[in-house]
Amino acid sequence: MFFDENDPFFGGSVEDKFYDVIFHASRALAQKEINAMIERIAKYEVLMERANIDPTQYLEIDEESIxxxxxxxxxxxLSNNE
Known part of the structure; x- marks a missing residue:
C-alpha cells in the first residue's frame, strides 16, 4: 500500500482522505459528485436486475478496487474545486 497511516501529513486511509475532501469542498460541488455517484449506482443496479444478476452472489471486490x-x-x- 502506498499510504502510511502513521505519517502526519499523508496519514490515514484513502477512505478518510475521501471524506476530508467531501467535507472541505464546496457544498454544491460535493452534492453534485455524490448525486452522480448515486445515479451511477442506480444504473448498475438496474443493469444487474435486468440481467438477473445477484450482486451478493457473484461480485467480490477487493480493497484496492474500492x-x-x-x-x-x-x-x-478536487479538479473542480479550484
Missing part, C-alpha cells in the same frame, strides 16, 4: 474509486471521486472533486 480505493481506486475513492481516488477517482476525490480527483473529480
Amino acid at each position: 480505493n481506486d474509486y475513492y481516488i477517482q471521486y476525490m480527483g473529480n472533486i
